[in-house]
Amino acid sequence: MAISCDLFCRVVDNLGDAGVCWRLATQLACEEGWSMRLWIDDLAPLAALRPGIDATLSMQTMDGVEIKRWSPSFPDTVPGDVVIEAFACELPTGFVAAMAAEAKAPVWINLEYLSAEAWVEQCHGRPSPHATLPLTKYFFFPGFTAGTGGLIRESSMTAPATRSPGRELLVSLFCYENTSLPDLLTAWAEESIVISCRVADGLARLQVERWLGRPFPVGARLQRGSLELRALPFVPQTDYDCVLADADLNFVRGEDSFVRAQWALRPFVWQAYPQAGQAHLAKVDAFLARYAQRLPEDTRHDVENFWRAWNGKGDIATAWPGFRGALPRLTLHGSLWAAEISATGGLARNLALFCRERL
Numbered sequence: 001m002a003i004s005c006d007l008f009c010r011v012v013d014n015l016g017d018a019g020v021c022w023r024l025a026t027q028l029a030c031e032e033g034w035s036m037r038l039w040i041d042d043l044a045p046l047a048a049l050r051p052g053i054d055a056t057l058s059m060q061t062m063d064g065v066e067i068k069r070w071s072p073s074f075p076d077t078v079p080g081d082v083v084i085e086a087f088a089c090e091l092p093t094g095f096v097a098a099m100a101a102e103a104k105a106p107v108w109i110n111l112e113y114l115s116a117e118a119w120v121e122q123c124h125g126r127p128s129p130h131a132t133l134p135l136t137k138y139f140f141f142p143g144f145t146a147g148t149g150g151l152i153r154e155s156s157m158t159a160p161a162t163r164s165p166g167r168e169l170l171v172s173l174f175c176y177e178n179t180s181l182p183d184l185l186t187a188w189a190e191e192s193i194v195i196s197c198r199v200a201d202g203l204a205r206l207q208v209e210r211w212l213g214r215p216f217p218v219g220a221r222l223q224r225g226s227l228e229l230r231a232l233p234f235v236p237q238t239d240y241d242c243v244l245a246d247a248d249l250n251f252v253r254g255e256d257s258f259v260r261a262q263w264a265l266r267p268f269v270w271q272a273y274p275q276a277g278q279a280h281l282a283k284v285d286a287f288l289a290r291y292a293q294r295l296p297e298d299t300r301h302d303v304e305n306f307w308r309a310w311n312g313k314g315d316i317a318t319a320w321p322g323f324r325g326a327l328p329r330l331t332l333h334g335s336l337w338a339a340e341i342s343a344t345g346g347l348a349r350n351l352a353l354f355c356r357e358r359l
Helices: 015-030 044-049 093-101 119-123 181-189 203-212 237-246 256-263 281-291 297-310 316-342 347-356
Strands: 004-009 035-040 059-062 065-069 082-086 107-111 127-129 136-140 168-173 194-199 221-224 227-231 249-253 268-271
Touching (some): 015 044, 168 237, 256 268
Parallel strands (some): 194 227
16 A cells, blocks of 8 residues: 655754655665655755745655645645655654544654664664653654664665776765864875865865965865865765765765765765764764674774764874774675665665555
8 A cells, every 4th residue: 555654853963854854765765655745844954855845835745745834824735645854853743643643553664864873773663652642752863773663765775886996096085063073184294195175165175275364265176285175066966976986085974974875885984963062972882883793893983083083082183194094904804794784674665664564
């Protein structure tokens, strides 16, 4: 039977929330044949990620997904067979009441943020009955192991081409505000090899501009010592995937680019969403414990030191030489790691199977 689904998204982390929800919505529509309705409160990041989407419209259809603006005055709506509440965004009260009024209640999914922490496996798939209504919400956790929902991965995805070693190191840079970035740029400028850095528009470009002490507009190309800098324009989601696949080393942030960097099979560095008291370091360490566990001890040490420094704990300039030396081994590790995490199955397929069992 054809399954209808309402997917709700509130944009908090700008690109990340919209990016994850858009990938999931299009996969469920195109690969699982679901009738998808995406409710999103801010269409601007979605329009940037997928050219052709009009951020001014209240309703439109793109790539098999009906896109509707989630406004404060939510209309009376008949819920779909499945309702996905992305990242605990809290559904409209009237819509929840409509879910409870259905002869057969929808399968209600709370799609959680990605984490490698051990407790995720214990909570994945667990039901949570509503306090007053005949509804049950299920917690669905993306993750890296068989006890989770897996990661977003299109069935059509193919491995990127192998890059031939060159005399320069090609880096892509996408980050939040990061106090370690100026020292890292200085270290790169003093390198013995050329480092060609493609800087994403937004916070990354603005921080590089401050370090340069001069304008660094989109399209600019500048050189400081051994460091070549190029300010990239904002590119659509699929084009950014190609940027990751083309680089030797990727700096990524949040969730969407974090996952795509792993499918790119290249060495990467993740900046977790910063939290008070450096609480985000627990997420970084939990991922490193899985990702680096099969690396030789010295390589694992270099990776852990650099990642922690990039996330606010440690000296980035001191950690960089060891991490640079580990890059050839990490390049080989990329394919092995991707094979390991793909064995769990894709998030969209696992979610579809989970919901079908409960319909």
